[in-house]
Each structure stands twice: as C-alpha cells, then as structure tokens.
Amino acid sequence: MKLLMKRCGQSFGISAICGLLVNLLIEIGVRFATGDEGFVPLAPEFVAFFPSKTIAMEVNILLYGVIGAVFAAAAYVYEQERLGYIWQNFIYFLVTSVVWIPIVILVWQLQRYPQALISTLAGFAGTYVIMSYAGYRITKKDVDRINRALAQEVR
Amino acid sequence: MRVETRISDAYREIEVHICNHEMNRQVEEVAARIFRVVNDTITGVDKDGVRVLSTSEIIRFFAENQKVLAQDERGTYSIHQKLYELEELLDAGQFLRISKSEIVNLRKIRRLDMKLAGTIKVILCDGTCTYTSRRNIPRLKKALGIQ
Numbered sequence: 001m002k003l004l005m006k007r008c009g010q011s012f013g014i015s016a017i018c019g020l021l022v023n024l025l026i027e028i029g030v031r032f033a034t035g036d037e038g039f040v041p042l043a044p045e046f047v048a049f050f051p052s053k054t055i056a057m058e059v060n061i062l063l064y065g066v067i068g069a070v071f072a073a074a075a076y077v078y079e080q081e082r083l084g085y086i087w088q089n090f091i092y093f094l095v096t097s098v099v100w101i102p103i104v105i106l107v108w109q110l111q112r113y114p115q116a117l118i119s120t121l122a123g124f125a126g127t128y129v130i131m132s133y134a135g136y137r138i139t140k141k142d143v144d145r146i147n148r149a150l151a152q153e154v155r
Numbered sequence: 156m157r158v159e160t161r162i163s164d165a166y167r168e169i170e171v172h173i174c175n176h177e178m179n180r181q182v183e184e185v186a187a188r189i190f191r192v193v194n195d196t197i198t199g200v201d202k203d204g205v206r207v208l209s210t211s212e213i214i215r216f217f218a219e220n221q222k223v224l225a226q227d228e229r230g231t232y233s234i235h236q237k238l239y240e241l242e243e244l245l246d247a248g249q250f251l252r253i254s255k256s257e258i259v260n261l262r263k264i265r266r267l268d269m270k271l272a273g274t275i276k277v278i279l280c281d282g283t284c285t286y287t288s289r290r291n292i293p294r295l296k297k298a299l300g301i302q
Contacts, residue, residue, distance in 0.1 A: 081254045081286035085273025088288070136273060139289045142296060143269045149299045150266055 004076055008069040015068020019061050043109040063103045070099040085139060089132045097124075156185075194244065199225050199232025206232060211249070214263040214279050216241050218256040228281055251298045253277060253287040261298055 026041040040053045042060055050056040074095040077088050101121070104110060110117040171189050175182050199208045212227045218238055225232045236244065242252055252258050259277065267287075268276040275292070277285045287295070 078288055078290055079255055081288045082274065084270060085275075085289050087272060089273075135289065139273070139275070139292055140269055142292045143267045143275060145301050146292070146295060146299060147266050149301050150264055153262075153299075 007072045011072035012065040012069040016061050016065035019064030045109040046107055060107055063107060067100045067103055071096055085136055093128055197234060199234045201230055201232045210245060214260055214281060216258040253291050257285055
C-alpha cells in the first residue's frame with residue numbers, strides 16, 4: 001500500500017510537471033506565432049468555469065496529475081498474476097477510462113464536438129486493442145522460447 | 156593448513172576466521188569456498204523442528220499467511236527471512252523473483268503454460284503450479300540466457 005501511494009505520488013508529480021511544460025510550450029509557440037498575448041492553451045468554455053485564467057490553468061495541471069496518479073494506481077493490476085493478461089488489460093482500460101475520459105471531456109469540452117469525442121475514444125480504444133494484441137503475441141512467443149530453453153536444459 | 160575448532164560460551168554464533176601472514180590466492184579460495192558453503196544453506200522449521208536446508212534443493216520460496224515458506228521435494232518449512240532479504244542472499248543465477256509473493260529455483264522449473272486469458276502458469280518439477288505475470292517474462296528470459 002505504501003509503495004502504491006508512493007508510485008501514485010510520483011506519477012502525480014511527473015504528470016503535473018509534464019502537463020505544465022506542454023501547456024507552456026503551446027502557449028509560448030502560439031503567442032510567438034500569432035502575437036496573441038492573452039492566449040492560454042485551454043478551451044474557452046473550460047476557462048469560463050473559473051474566476052481567472054490562472055486558476056483554470058492550475059486546475060488543468062492538477063487534473064493532469066490526477067490522470068497520472070490513476071494510471072500508476074491502475075498498473076497495480078499487472079501485479080495480480082492470477083488474473084491473466086487479458087483481464088489485467090481490461091481492468092486497466094476500464095479504471096483508467098473512468099477517470100481520464102471525464103477529465104478530458106471537461107478540459108477539452110469534447111461534449112460540444114461529438115466527432116472529436118468519438119475519434120478520441122476510438123483512437124484510445126483502437127490503440128489499446130492493438131497494443132494488447134501485440135503484447136499477447138509477444139508474450140506467447142517468449143513463453144515458447146522459454147519452454148524450448150527449459151527443455152534443452154533438461155536434456 | 157591447520158584447522159582448529161574452538162567451542163566457548165564467548166561465541167554467540169558460529170564464526171570462521173582465516174589467519175595467515177599475507178593475503179594470497181589460497182586465502183581467497185578458502186574464503187570463497189566457506190562463503191559458498193555457508194550461503195548454500197538456510198535454516199527452516201517444520202513440525203519436527205529446525206532443519207538445515209540446502210538452497211540448491213529448494214524449489215521455491217513463497218509468502219503465505221504473513222509467513223515466508225521454503226519448499227523442497229520433502230516438504231515445506233517456515234523460514235525467518237523476508238522475500239526481499241532472500242533475493243539479496245540467494246544466487247541470482249539460480250533463483251528468480253517471479254511474482255510479489257514468490258521466488259523460484261530456475262533449475263526446478265519444468266515449463267510455462269500460457270492460457271488463452273493470458274495467465275502464465277509456472278509448472279515446477281514436483282508438479283506445483285504457480286503464476287507469473289507478463290512483466291516478469293523479460294527477467295526470466297534473461298536469467299535463462301535467452302536474448
């Protein structure tokens with residue numbers, strides 16, 4: 001439990017810092033390119049929820065941190081050996097989706113752009129299925145190689 | 156070479172001292188041999204009392220009900236070391252941590268069996284079945300010398 005909390009804390013920090021850096025880079029890039037000094041890399045509808053752009057930005061960074069922490073916590077499922085790779089992936093997918101999808105909808109206001117919402121979800125699910133399938137095939141191959149090596153050792 | 160045994164209440168546990176006028180190859184060899192002998196055994200407890208177990212004969216170490224147990228072909232013994240301590244103590248070329256709760260003797264693995272759901276069963280020489288996860292497979296490959 002202690003280790004899990006540590007992992008979550010570290011991931012929260014790393015994700016928040018990465019989110020901050022990405023936001024900063026976008027902000028600098030857009031301000032430089034367009035000369036718009038008031039630009040912030042957030043959906044105007046999201047900014048409207050808060051009294052100032054700075055608070056909106058802080059909440060946004062906090063939410064990046066939350067996503068990172070949840071991904072780290074959900075990775076705990078991969079240590080449950082008896083579950084099996086398919087179930088591990090399925091649970092990881094579910095737990096992470098329950099958190100990051102509402103956050104992304106809130107931050108990017110995706111509910112206003114159905115096509116963007118569908119393509120984001122489809123992209124994530126598709127990538128996940130492909131990665132899981134590839135991982136399964138690689139592991140199966142590795143298990144076969146290990147069995148061959150073990151059989152050779154016995155001989 | 157003179158070998159002397161001293162039994163006295165002054166000693167709390169077994170001590171081995173190697174004495175010579177200089178550090179040479181023979182001293183190093185004797186020290187290395189004693190180190191191997193000392194570290195090749197581990198003390199376990201079963202219903203009949205304390206037993207000295209040869210680590211090379213141990214099939215696996217595992218945690219169960221807050222206890223760490225060692226299993227060989229004759230039975231299961233309770234041991235006082237924690238799994239992380241055993242990881243440091245044991246020969247890394249012979250023993251591998253395959254899950255949070257288990258260290259197995261690589262020479263005692265019969266085969267792996269991957270089920271359709273992706274569960275990876277580790278079948279040991281005495282027929283005991285245990286499980287490992289996908290993230291431990293690269294370490295297992297490395298330990299078996301597979302590129």
